[in-house]
Amino acid sequence: MSLALETLPPHTLSVVVPMYNEEESVDPMVARVHEGLADYPWPWELVIVDDGSSDETVTRLRAAAQKYGPHVRPIELMRNFKQTAAMQAGIDAARGDVIVTLDGDLQNDPVDIPRMVARLLREDLDLVAGWRKNRQDGLWLRKIPSRIANRLIARITGVKLNDYGCSLKAFRGSVIKSVRLYGEMHRFIPAWLATVTTPRRIKEEVVEHHARQFGQSKYGISRTFRVILDLISVYFFMRFRTRPGHFFGSVGLAAGSVGGLILAYLAVLKFVMGESIGGRPLLMAGFFAVVMGVQFVLTGVLSETLARIYFETGAARQYEVRNPQTFAQDEAWKR
Known part of the structure; x- marks a missing residue:
């Protein structure tokens, strides 16, 4: 050995x-x-x-x-x-x-x-x-x-x-x-x-x-x-890690889209077909889906801001270099 x-x-x-x-x-x-x-x-x-x-x-x-x-x-x-x-x-x-x-x-x-x-x-x-x-x-x-x-x-x-x-x-x-x-x-x-x-x-x-x-x-x-x-x-x-807004934003857009489609469907029933929609549980579901979507999108924006502050202040790097000597600030490359 x-x-x-x-x-x-x-x-x-x-x-x-x-x-x-x-x-x-x-x-x-x-x-x-x-x-x-x-x-x-x-x-x-x-x-x-x-x-x-x-x-x-x-x-x-x-x-x-x-x-x-x-x-x-x-x-x-x-x-x-x-x-x-x-x-x-x-x-x-x-x-x-x-x-x-x-x-x-x-x-x-x-x-x-x-x-x-x-x-x-x-x-x-x-x-x-x-x-x-x-x-x-x-x-x-x-x-x-x-x-x-x-x-x-x-x-x-x-x-x-x-x-x-x-x-x-x-x-x-x-x-x-x-x-x-x-x-x-x-x-x-x-x-x-x-x-x-x-x-x-x-x-x-x-x-x-x-x-x-x-x-x-x-x-x-x-x-x-x-x-x-x-x-x-x-x-x-x-x-x-470096793009938390993509996670929260995707969830928010999905929830907001579902809620928007529900509210659009109910709007057609209300204003085109003249049906009453006030007592429909679907109205509450669509409303809260839109609200949840907005909250997730705003959370994504805030998390992106925090991530940018975290990386730009030098608390962490987005990458690690295996051979840091190549980052040396010298003039040898010019010769």
């Missing part, structure tokens, strides 16, 4: 692990990471983020840092901000050219890290996502809902992966740092990454998956409903 890794381009590696109330997992997790990277020929660090644990997780992380050295870096959040925020904190603190994320519950196997990093660099990818092909979870509560969710997410986002939920992922550092994670976006990192890179630079690799050894899962069947809501947000952001 060492000889194969030494042929890779020079790089540094950061392993990011968010943890919450995982005191029993700290010592074996840190030991397993060191075992998996024992022959790694390039500099690496282990960034462990404590997400406001109420047990002895922080104490054991500090002890692990003293035992192994400064390359083990505990990050302590002031309270429990949830997994996405903890993962973002770790990514912000990471100093490596390549960033690998994994859970701290020992279900991910660090021995897969060198192989994933090697594929990322050799194939010039931006993300290699882990695929838990042989999951060690319950069939009905975890596997089946996960399979349904994975297919639905892949179909809607266009990023074809078999396992969106695996935390073991290898990223090109410059690319993942250009994406900000909020809410519970960690479930859709490949989809969010597709907003700054092309899906053809996102691949997956079969990885080991072990049964949980300590503690209990932080997730239940209720997260299925949150996934659906988050998926709607992902779809909207991917399709209409």
Whole structure:
């Protein structure tokens, strides 16, 4: 393995692990990471983020840092901000050219890290996502809902992966740092990454998956409903981030057109055929459809204004450049 890794381009590696109330997992997790990277020929660090644990997780992380050295870096959040925020904190603190994320519950196997990093660099990818092909979870509560969710997410986002939920992922550092994670976006990192890179630079690799050894899962069947809501947000952001007026305007024009046709039909009945339309439910339906259409169109105009302000103030860019050195302001091109 060492000889194969030494042929890779020079790089540094950061392993990011968010943890919450995982005191029993700290010592074996840190030991397993060191075992998996024992022959790694390039500099690496282990960034462990404590997400406001109420047990002895922080104490054991500090002890692990003293035992192994400064390359083990505990990050302590002031309270429990949830997994996405903890993962973002770790990514912000990471100093490596390549960033690998994994859970701290020992279900991910660090021995897969060198192989994933090697594929990322050799194939010039931006993300290699882990695929838990042989999951060690319950069939009905975890596997089946996960399979349904994975297919639905892949179909809607266009990023074809078999396992969106695996935390073991290898990223090109410059690319993942250009994406900000909020809410519970960690479930859709490949989809969010597709907003700054092309899906053809996102691949997956079969990885080991072990049964949980300590503690209990932080997730239940209720997260299925949150996934659906988050998926709607992902779809909207991917399709209409820079043109929200097209989404709201389309809905508004459709509703307004239906309402206008209804009112036109009723006007013919009233003024041409002399029928009474005051008691018809269709009159109320047409009126409210027109009102809804106007509201959606105005919402679209306001959202376009906000989007323009957002991008023009430099808060975000509409594009990301892979080779920013080509934007250098020099006079070499004139010679």
